Amino acid sequence: MSSPTRGDKALDARIRLSRGATEVDVSLTAEPGQVIGVLGPNGGGKTTSVLALAGVLPLTEGHVRVGGAVWDDGRRRLAPEQRQVGLMLADSLLFPHLRALDNVAFGPRSRGVPRHRARERARTELERVGLADRESSRPRELSSGQQARVALARALATDPALLLLDEPLAALDADTRARTRSDLAARLAAYDGVTVLVTHDPLDALTLADHLVFVEDGQVTQTGTPAEVLSEPRSAYVGTVVGLNLYAGQGDSHGHVRTADGGLLVTTSPTEGRVWATVPPSAVSLHLHVPEGSPRNTWRLRIASVTMQGQSARVGLVGDLPLTAEVTLESVTALGLQVGQDVWAAVKATEVRTYLR
Numbered sequence: 001m002s003s004p005t006r007g008d009k010a011l012d013a014r015i016r017l018s019r020g021a022t023e024v025d026v027s028l029t030a031e032p033g034q035v036i037g038v039l040g041p042n043g044g045g046k047t048t049s050v051l052a053l054a055g056v057l058p059l060t061e062g063h064v065r066v067g068g069a070v071w072d073d074g075r076r077r078l079a080p081e082q083r084q085v086g087l088m089l090a091d092s093l094l095f096p097h098l099r100a101l102d103n104v105a106f107g108p109r110s111r112g113v114p115r116h117r118a119r120e121r122a123r124t125e126l127e128r129v130g131l132a133d134r135e136s137s138r139p140r141e142l143s144s145g146q147q148a149r150v151a152l153a154r155a156l157a158t159d160p161a162l163l164l165l166d167e168p169l170a171a172l173d174a175d176t177r178a179r180t181r182s183d184l185a186a187r188l189a190a191y192d193g194v195t196v197l198v199t200h201d202p203l204d205a206l207t208l209a210d211h212l213v214f215v216e217d218g219q220v221t222q223t224g225t226p227a228e229v230l231s232e233p234r235s236a237y238v239g240t241v242v243g244l245n246l247y248a249g250q251g252d253s254h255g256h257v258r259t260a261d262g263g264l265l266v267t268t269s270p271t272e273g274r275v276w277a278t279v280p281p282s283a284v285s286l287h288l289h290v291p292e293g294s295p296r297n298t299w300r301l302r303i304a305s306v307t308m309q310g311q312s313a314r315v316g317l318v319g320d321l322p323l324t325a326e327v328t329l330e331s332v333t334a335l336g337l338q339v340g341q342d343v344w345a346a347v348k349a350t351e352v353r354t355y356l357r
């Protein structure tokens with residue numbers, strides 16, 4: 001069941017089931033060693049998909065095949081404990097009374113590995129996550145980042161064919177999260193099974209995953225490599241995740257794109273038909289008066305929000321074409337930008353990209 005057979009995908013799953021009011025239909029495939037990032041809004045079906053892969057939720061239709069072995073074919077399914085799965089969640093769920101070594105050794109022990117060998121294995125896994133010197137610590141003596149690394153070591157100590165990470169870094173503060181993210185990347189690079197990583201954090205997905213799957217309202221709305229998704233988002237949610245203004249519209253041969261709400265964008269790269277158009281927030285300039293030099297795209301819009309982001313501010317604008325602008329803090333001060341104020345927004349036609357829907 002564990003070793004992939006030639007020609008078999010390491011993971012080949014079609015997950016169909018109902019959960020609450022959501023009809024989930026999600027396909028996930030991967031080659032050995034790949035990390036699949038699963039993203040989507042709340043309640044979309046990400047955790048449901050993970051639970052189905054783990055065998056906690058039964059499929060009503062579809063299949064789960066791992067390394068050519070059938071785990072679920074919609075009729076018969078392996079119980080969770082019969083699946084070679086490693087699981088790591090936002091809550092590390094370590095046993096508080098056990099030291100790190102025994103937390104990690106627990107998996108192999110419960111699969112019948114003799115104590116000595118299980119501890120040897122746990123020692124190796126702790127070394128791989130840089131915690132060789134903390135094997136005797138109880139969870140409460142470890143930082144949140146260290147606890148997450150013990151949880152990862154524990155998930156991998158049973159040689160899983162499939163590693164399921166559901167928001168593994170969500171409970172960590174920003175600094176710890178950044179460091180633990182790079183530890184996780186290093187460990188995953190040396191793991192030859194398939195990883196399914198559920199996350200809300202675009203940075204987790206873009207830095208850790210080889211392939212992304214977006215799940216919205218139970219359905220896959222986009223798949224692709226991080227580079228593909230970054231350059232061509234194909235749903236409003238994906239547009240938000242990759243930080244681009246995204247519009248569905250109708251393009252003509254003159255470089256005009258009309259959105260369903262009556263907005264008009266001008267581009268120097270015309271695409272005819274049903275198109276997506278993107279505008280990077282950093283390409284939007286804001287003005288108190290009609291901008292000079294008449295850029296092809298100018299709109300009179302109202303400021304709905306101003307939020308700081310490091311040295312810049314994101315300005316949410318509403319009107320004929322809802323738009324997010326990213327401007328310097330100096331511009332915010334110099335223009336005296338306030339919520340409720342009307343401003344001119346301008347975008348060069350060369351900054352508007354279009355591609356077929």
Ligand SMILES: Nc1ncnc2c1ncn2[C@@H]1O[C@H](COP(=O)(O)OP(=O)(O)OP(=O)(O)O)[C@@H](O)[C@H]1O
Nearest residue numbers: 019020021022040041042043044045046047048049
């Ligand atoms: N224990 C449960 N019982 C019944 N329905 C549930 C349960 N948990 C989740 N659901 C429903 O299943 C659907 C999918 O939820 P799921 O938790 O898989 O989404 P998610 O994408 O993981 O969301 P989140 O990002 O909020 O964790 C939602 O409609 C949700 O309300």
